[in-house]
Amino acid sequence: GADLHWGQSWELAPAQKTAATLDQISGEFSRGDQSAFAAGSIEVSLEPGLFLPGSVLKQVRRAFFEWLDTTLTQEDYVFHFHSRLEAIWEEWSRIIPEPDDSVRETIRCAWGQRQQHSGARLAVQLFEPAEPSDEIILPDFVAETQLDGVADRIRELIDRGHRRFRVTAWHAFTLLRDYSELELTAAFPLPVANSSALEQLMELGVGRAMAWVELEVEAIEAMLRRCPGRLEQYLYGRLPLLTTRADLKQGGLVADLRDNRFEIIPDAELTTLYHEGVYTSPPIPGLSSFRDLQIAETAQGQRTLPRGNHTLA
Structure with missing residues (x-):
C-alpha cells in the first residue's frame, strides 16, 4: 500500500521541427507493453520546445514497466485490488438503496x-x-x-x-x-x-x-x-383504461354493444375511464402489495371477467 517512485534521466535537445507533446508521452505509456500492469490516469509535466525521439520514449516506457513487474509483489496488487473493490462498493451503496426484504x-x-x-x-x-x-x-x-x-x-x-x-x-x-x-x-x-x-x-x-x-x-x-x-404487486383496485384531457361532456356509467360497462370519472384536469368492476390479482409470495380502496369503493358492478392470472370482479 506504500507509494512507489521510479525515475530515469536523459538529455533532450531543443526541437528543430516537432516538439514533444503531452499526448505523445501519455499515449506511449498507456500501451503497457507485455506487463501485467496497465496505466490508469496519466499526468504529464513537460517543458515546452524539446525534442523527444520516439525510440527513446519506447525505451523509457519498457524500462518503467519492467521495473513494475520486478518491484511490485502479489501483496501489493492484492491490496490495491481490495481497495478498489471497497471504493466501488461504497459508491454503489451510495447510489443503490439496500433492498428491503420485508414484505409490506x-x-x-x-x-x-x-x-x-x-x-x-x-x-x-x-x-x-x-x-x-x-x-x-x-x-x-x-x-x-x-x-x-x-x-x-x-x-x-x-x-x-x-x-x-x-x-x-x-x-x-x-x-x-x-x-x-x-x-x-x-x-x-x-x-x-x-x-x-x-x-x-x-x-x-x-x-x-x-x-x-x-x-x-x-x-x-x-x-x-x-x-x-x-x-411490489398491484392486488386490488380499479385501473384506468384511458386518461384524457378531452372534455367528454359525460360522466357516470356507459356500456358497449356487448354490455361491457365502464365508468367515466372527470376531475379538474383529466377525465378517466374505468371498467365497472374491480381488478384483483392473487398474491405472490415474497412480494409487497398495493391496494387502491379509494377508487374501488366507487365500483358499481360485481361481474367476474377472467384475465389470465387476474380477475375483474
Whole structure:
C-alpha cells in the first residue's frame, strides 16, 4: 500500500521541427507493453520546445514497466485490488438503496377510513391531506405550466418531514433529485416489465417497484429471483383504461354493444375511464402489495371477467 517512485534521466535537445507533446508521452505509456500492469490516469509535466525521439520514449516506457513487474509483489496488487473493490462498493451503496426484504402492504383509502388500516402503510395523492408517515403518490401527468406548483408542493411536504414518495412517471426523478434520504417506489402507470427496467430505476434511487399489472405470474417470479426484495404487486383496485384531457361532456356509467360497462370519472384536469368492476390479482409470495380502496369503493358492478392470472370482479 506504500507509494512507489521510479525515475530515469536523459538529455533532450531543443526541437528543430516537432516538439514533444503531452499526448505523445501519455499515449506511449498507456500501451503497457507485455506487463501485467496497465496505466490508469496519466499526468504529464513537460517543458515546452524539446525534442523527444520516439525510440527513446519506447525505451523509457519498457524500462518503467519492467521495473513494475520486478518491484511490485502479489501483496501489493492484492491490496490495491481490495481497495478498489471497497471504493466501488461504497459508491454503489451510495447510489443503490439496500433492498428491503420485508414484505409490506400499502393501501390507498379515503381519509375517514384510515383507522381501519392502521397496520398498513397509507398512500395519498400529492395535494391530499397527509401525515409524515404516509407515502405521497406523485401525478403521472404534469403539464409544463403545472411543474412549479408540483415542485412547490413536494418541497413543502419534505420540509414537513415527508420522505416516502410513489413515482408514476419519469419527470418525478428530476423534481426529487435535489433531496436526499428519500424512500422511492416506482408504480403504475410507469411500466416495469423486466429486471433491466428495475435496475435502471434502482440507479435513480428507487428501492422498490410495482411489477407491470399485466405480467404473468411466471414473469413476475422470474423478476423476483433476479431482484429479491425489490418488487411490489398491484392486488386490488380499479385501473384506468384511458386518461384524457378531452372534455367528454359525460360522466357516470356507459356500456358497449356487448354490455361491457365502464365508468367515466372527470376531475379538474383529466377525465378517466374505468371498467365497472374491480381488478384483483392473487398474491405472490415474497412480494409487497398495493391496494387502491379509494377508487374501488366507487365500483358499481360485481361481474367476474377472467384475465389470465387476474380477475375483474
